[in-house]
Amino acid sequence: MSNAYAQLQNRLGEVDDLNRAGALLAWDQETYMPRGGITARADQLATLSRVAYMLFINDDTRRMIDAAATETAHLPYESDAASLVRVAHRDFEQTAKLPVEFVTEFTRLTAQARVSWAEARHQNQFALFQPDLEQIVTMVRQQADYLGYRDHPYDALLDLYEPDMRAAQVRTLFTELRTGLHPLVELVKANPHAVDDSLLHLDYDPATQLKLSEQILRTIGFDFACGRQDLAIHPFCTAFGPSDVRLTTRVAANELQQGLYGSLHEMGHGLYEQGFPATLARTSLANGASLGFHESQSRMWENLVGRSRDFVHYFFPLIRDTFPAQLAHANEEAFFRAVNRAKPSFIRVEADELTYNLHILLRFELELWLVDGTLKVADLPAAWSEQMQALLGVTPPTHAQGVLQDVHWSGGMIGYFPTYTLGNVIAAQLFNRAKLDIPDLESQFAVGQFGGLLGWMRTNLHVHGRKFTPVELLQRITGGGLDAKPYLTYLRDKCNALYA
Numbered sequence: 189m190s191n192a193y194a195q196l197q198n199r200l201g202e203v204d205d206l207n208r209a210g211a212l213l214a215w216d217q218e219t220y221m222p223r224g225g226i227t228a229r230a231d232q233l234a235t236l237s238r239v240a241y242m243l244f245i246n247d248d249t250r251r252m253i254d255a256a257a258t259e260t261a262h263l264p265y266e267s268d269a270a271s272l273v274r275v276a277h278r279d280f281e282q283t284a285k286l287p288v289e290f291v292t293e294f295t296r297l298t299a300q301a302r303v304s305w306a307e308a309r310h311q312n313q314f315a316l317f318q319p320d321l322e323q324i325v326t327m328v329r330q331q332a333d334y335l336g337y338r339d340h341p342y343d344a345l346l347d348l349y350e351p352d353m354r355a356a357q358v359r360t361l362f363t364e365l366r367t368g369l370h371p372l373v374e375l376v377k378a379n380p381h382a383v384d385d386s387l388l389h390l391d392y393d394p395a396t397q398l399k400l401s402e403q404i405l406r407t408i409g410f411d412f413a414c415g416r417q418d419l420a421i422h423p424f425c426t427a428f429g430p431s432d433v434r435l436t437t438r439v440a441a442n443e444l445q446q447g448l449y450g451s452l453h454e455m456g457h458g459l460y461e462q463g464f465p466a467t468l469a470r471t472s473l474a475n476g477a478s479l480g481f482h483e484s485q486s487r488m489w490e491n492l493v494g495r496s497r498d499f500v501h502y503f504f505p506l507i508r509d510t511f512p513a514q515l516a517h518a519n520e521e522a523f524f525r526a527v528n529r530a531k532p533s534f535i536r537v538e539a540d541e542l543t544y545n546l547h548i549l550l551r552f553e554l555e556l557w558l559v560d561g562t563l564k565v566a567d568l569p570a571a572w573s574e575q576m577q578a579l580l581g582v583t584p585p586t587h588a589q590g591v592l593q594d595v596h597w598s599g600g601m602i603g604y605f606p607t608y609t610l611g612n613v614i615a616a617q618l619f620n621r622a623k624l625d626i627p628d629l630e631s632q633f634a635v636g637q638f639g640g641l642l643g644w645m646r647t648n649l650h651v652h653g654r655k656f657t658p659v660e661l662l663q664r665i666t667g668g669g670l671d672a673k674p675y676l677t678y679l680r681d682k683c684n685a686l687y688a
């Protein structure tokens with residue numbers, strides 16, 4: 189590859205180095221940093237992101253992108269070089285639309301809001317967070333105007349997390365999901381004692397839980413030579429390249445499934461990161477295609493695989509051998525039922541597979557109203573309770589268990605929530621497609637073989653990194669667009685098996 193492209197590649201590589209170094213500092217902040225380190229760390233992170241921004245957004249980089257675009261114009265669309273130039277062009281245009289002063293002010297506001305949100309949640313007083321959230325809503329409206337949109341300002345915000353996705357498409361998807369989920373949620377509510385999950389809430393030694401999850405992750409195919417798992421209060425996955433992927437999890441003595449399924453979830457993100465080809469390392473292409481696609485991988489391993497009968501069949505003996513006293517009288521069937529228990533509840537992150545999407549629908553609707561001005565921030569808590577009652581039939585007793593439970597809005601992340609449900613939907617579509625190619629896919633799980641599914645994901649999804657837009661990628665892999673049917677069918681089958 190000749191001059192202009194090599195120059196651009198070098199520039200983007202340096203930007204990537206700075207961003208990944210920032211990610212390492214952020215990982216450390218959530219895992220090992222002592223509390224006293226926070227002020228110094230905030231300065232270090234702010235400097236790194238400012239330097240990365242300045243190195244990327246300038247006339248020099250713009251010229252490199254243009255020259256490299258000319259030089260690579262003859263290359264196939266899916267080639268590494270053409271893709272890197274295309275994606276760099278898009279990233280540049282998107283980032284350059286926001287004035288530096290706006291970005292600085294938004295960063296300052298969200299840092300402050302993170303503190304007021306935590307305090308409001310702690311004291312259960314929405315009013316402590318309200319002024320900051322009002323400013324955040326004003327600023328994301330401004331952000332949408334800077335970024336530009338055709339139909340609804342929400343489109344511009346959604347696009348930051350799920351490129352090319354429109355609010356109208358998400359609304360259509362949710363309408364279909366809501367209709368499909370309604371009778372299932374009613375069925376669960378009518379049979380509240382059909383599933384007993386008390387065996388998950390006995391006393392399980394946390395350190396032993398951690399060892400167990402590592403053993404399970406290793407069996408599935410997470411490469412611990414190129415990754416590790418540590419503890420964090422709010423679990424996440426981050427990567428400093430495909431060869432260094434960090435998972436975090438949390439374990440509590442009386443919550444066996446929180447640790448195990450939290451680990452499987454983050455491992456799904458991690459397997460995606462480990463699957464990007466070495467040729468894409470040190471570029472922005474060594475990333476997921478979108479948050480929805482990233483979540484499709486975590487949800488797939490956590491739920492479609494981890495909560496399947498075949499998975500439980502294979503791993504239950506190991507789990508029982510690890511905790512012989514607690515599980516002496518339990519069997520595979522009881523464990524399978526327990527980890528699949530559904531129950532309408534207040535907290536999104538603790539919600540079961542079935543009701544989870546209703547928590548997302550609630551946030552999506554409220555965000556739409558906040559952004560288009562039909563809902564005032566002051567009226568948000570009341571709207572939250574009303575919608576919770578309408579969708580799930582429960583009313584949170586406190587703001588901390590309601591409107592203040594998620595960190596996203598304090599971080600200015602409005603438009604992010606729908607990607608969780610998109611992930612669920614895409615996961616089922618990909619899994620169905622894999623089953624067509626590998627007819628005995630699920631019976632492979634029953635004998636502890638997960639390489640069939642992982643290999644399929646590697647070849648069909650991971651290998652592309654961020655080369656394609658989510659729409660292009662879904663079309664390439666499934667031959668069609670977003671489709672809620674496979675996901676609804678999956679939920680209906682499981683729900684009927686457990687509750688009908």
Ligand code: ZN
Binds near residue numbers: 486
């Ligand atoms: Zn996730």
